[in-house]
Amino acid sequence: MALLQISEPGQSTAPHEHRLAVGIDLGTTNSLVATVRNGISVVLNDAHGHAILPSVVRYLDATGHTDVGQSALAKASEDPHNTVISAKRFMGRGLKDLPDLALLPYHFVDAPGMVQVRTVAGAKSPVEISAEILKVLRARAEAALGGDLVGAVITVPAYFDDAQRQATKDAARLAGLDVLRLLNEPTAAAIAYGLDNGSEGVYAVYDLGGGTFDISILRLARGVFEVLATNGDSALGGDDFDRRIYCWILEQAGLSVINDHDKSLLIARAREAKERLTDHTEAQVTALLTTGQFIDLTLTEAHFNQLTESLVAKTLAPTRKALRDAGLKPAEIQGVVMVGGSTRMPRIQAAVGEFFSQTPLTNLDPDKVVALGAAIQANVLAGNRLGDDWLLLDVVPLSLGLETMGGLAEKIVPRNSTLPTARAQEFTTYKDGQTAMSLHVVQGERELVADCRSLARFDLRGIPPMVAGAARIRVTFQVDADGLLSVTARETQTGVEAHIEVKPSYGLSDDEITRMLQESNAHAKDDVAARQLAELKVDAGRLVDATRTALTTDAALLNPSEQAWVAGLVSGLEGALQGDEGAAIKRAYDALNRGTGEFAARRMDASVRRALTGHRLEEF
């Protein structure tokens, strides 16, 4: 008798088909793409054998042609206004949020929600600029893997707020990537380390990148990576060390006025000096300015350490806070993983080693470890299972709340809540006959709304007139596994429902994404509708297969009439799939999806019961 394979619930129904998925580290300074090949996570190189793509986009002309990476970086001082470096620092940020504006050679435009940079190709938002980087990495991956990607895991700093996460997700969609998950960078690094070493215990991940600093405390136990606490500074990184050197150069050379070309040049020289000090005790800084002035200075390691001591200290305060939030002392940390190119600085390694009283782990390349971990997670999420099961539990980095009377922030979801999470709180009206309520969603730890980040504003209307304090407005915050928030509000007492879902004001609507895609896509002539139909048919086919499998394995969970009903919905969708009418397929698809909700719930309950009693099927 032939043995038939039946897949486990939630698993791909076609176990032998390897789905192409990648992990992308979209860094402030450098970006990388990695994938799992033959069970091993590897970074994908470009045609010249380079793994690292500098996160630099140069706009070449009015039609929007771009140059991305090393060649763009090489032209930065020649063409400073059209060459955007470190665009990640501007993601989800308004003009007023940016410090050090005077040090940046760009022409900023204060657009609503997010700042833009005026280039030869027009005003570009950080989302569009980041999308150019992602497009290059996507093309690189598709060339290397020989097919279309089913999706990507994109990493973000753990301390990114909701607006910055939403902006990152938008950039990915703009680059035509299906985001399987936004993954926190330190967590990605922990995956790469943890799975490599089979470690158990509590680990700290110290991640100092080009523009962001994160510290995460994780517990690794029996295949579960549980983030206990995270903290950081989303505007602190290697760039700040460069700026300290740059300011020192200006001071030493007696310069007060400087043009943008020379500014870019000197910032580049400052960075080279910092990198040289990684394994030398002094660095020479030489530059010929456009004014004819020649600069020739020597920076010693000791003086560099003195210039940047306060920056090093700025990373230790969040480290202490994260440990306290996790309820741990430095001595209870089993290992400290170093991530990010900036952790190559000897002073950083010494300070971290001293703080934790142990030598930090540096055996994986700090530039690649995040992409490697992201690829491993992408592989799992795409349905290409590893032999062993494991799970990632991440947290909300910053508290989420609402503005209340007097400009105070009322926290609803506290920081370090495990994802996904939902919290609800009741509010009431303060005026007689009040029929509407303005809700202002904020993120941050401070008491005053003015000191927190504003994420969204929306109105709840249609509250029946009542005396002040009689209405019961229940506001629910739901944060998904990507750390993205949606908020709903409804008046509960009278049964009158008003229900609103908000996206942060920085998020782009689907229409905007579509418009931007069409504007930027070289294949704008592609029939969008045909592509959508093809995708819908693939999804629908998958749903039919998955439901049929579930009906075979878990029929016992449904009574005969329920079975017949679900089977009828399946046949309905199969019938619709015979034709090419998108609307009919969508209707049948949605009907089956809705109709199987209860079935899905029962199957999950059954799998939980199996897990708790320890009688897993594979043990028989």
Added chain:
Amino acid sequence: MSDAFALFGLTPRFALERAALDAAFRAVQAEVHPDKFAHADAATQRQAVERATAVNEAYQTLKAPVARGAYLLRQAGIEPFDPANTRMSTAFLMQQIEWREQLESATDVAALEALEKRIAAAARDHEQRLIRQIDAEADRVGATETLRELRFIEKMGEEIQSAFETFDI
């Protein structure tokens, strides 16, 4: 929320073996987490988000002693934090004043750490009392008072944590 203890296959009582809760939490979350259903249909994904959220909430409830005690009392039909109930023993009120003074006069990390230790000891003592009052004697009135004291101790602990931050630069 469906019964938090049943969700993890645990007996509903205040005494709790933390390792058993952690292990059950991981086992259950591994079955329902949305990452396990990244390629499933929308109905399953929605279910997964709801389940995983409920599992996280139940874990938070059982993990923290105050939340766990309050949960058990509420199941027995008692609201432990009824604002109308302000009863607290004189001895504990005196203790509160003493702790507050110590917190306000702490000028260095060592003083805060010493206070943190005293608070932790008081918390352990109250938890032992709750095991007796809830699990053995079903003394709901006594348990309510102990729980309200423990809630104060927990808040005091949070204030100590934020006081530590004032020493960080």
